[in-house]
Amino acid sequence: MGMFDDYRPSERFLCPWCGGSLIEGWQGQDGPCWLLPWVQGHRYPVVPPNAGYTLREDKATAVLPELFVIYTTCVNGHWVEAEGQCIDGVWRRTRLFEESEYTGGAGYKGDTD
Numbered sequence: 835m836g837m838f839d840d841y842r843p844s845e846r847f848l849c850p851w852c853g854g855s856l857i858e859g860w861q862g863q864d865g866p867c868w869l870l871p872w873v874q875g876h877r878y879p880v881v882p883p884n885a886g887y888t889l890r891e892d893k894a895t896a897v898l899p900e901l902f903v904i905y906t907t908c909v910n911g912h913w914v915e916a917e918g919q920c921i922d923g924v925w926r927r928t929r930l931f932e933e934s935e936y937t938g939g940a941g942y943k944g945d946t947d
Contacts, residue, residue, distance in 0.1 A: 837867040841904045843928040844874040849908035850930055857907050864902035868893055877924045
């Protein structure tokens with residue numbers, strides 16, 4: 835499995851398939867893929883103060899692309915994808931994919947029903 839980054843959208847979403855809660859820990863592979871912690875509303879990765887580490891300068895100033903895909907699962911195992919959007923370099927928007935946009939990842943509704 836390749837590297838990825840961690841993402842924390844500001845909005846709490848429910849599973850579009852069953853209405854269940856989504857698992858914390860969105861991931862994505864459209865960013866730098868250095869295991870960076872991204873928080874919606876910020877231009878650069880955000881390391882929690884109690885994390886016990888800091889980022890090297892090259893990683894601390896990494897940025898996201900204008901559009902990127904993130905994914906997680908719900909408590910019932912459905913695969914959920916969303917699109918993040920950066921405006922002026924800052925992650926500002928997140929929207930869940932419509933059913934027609936899904937790539938059919940592991941646990942996709944079509945595989946679990």
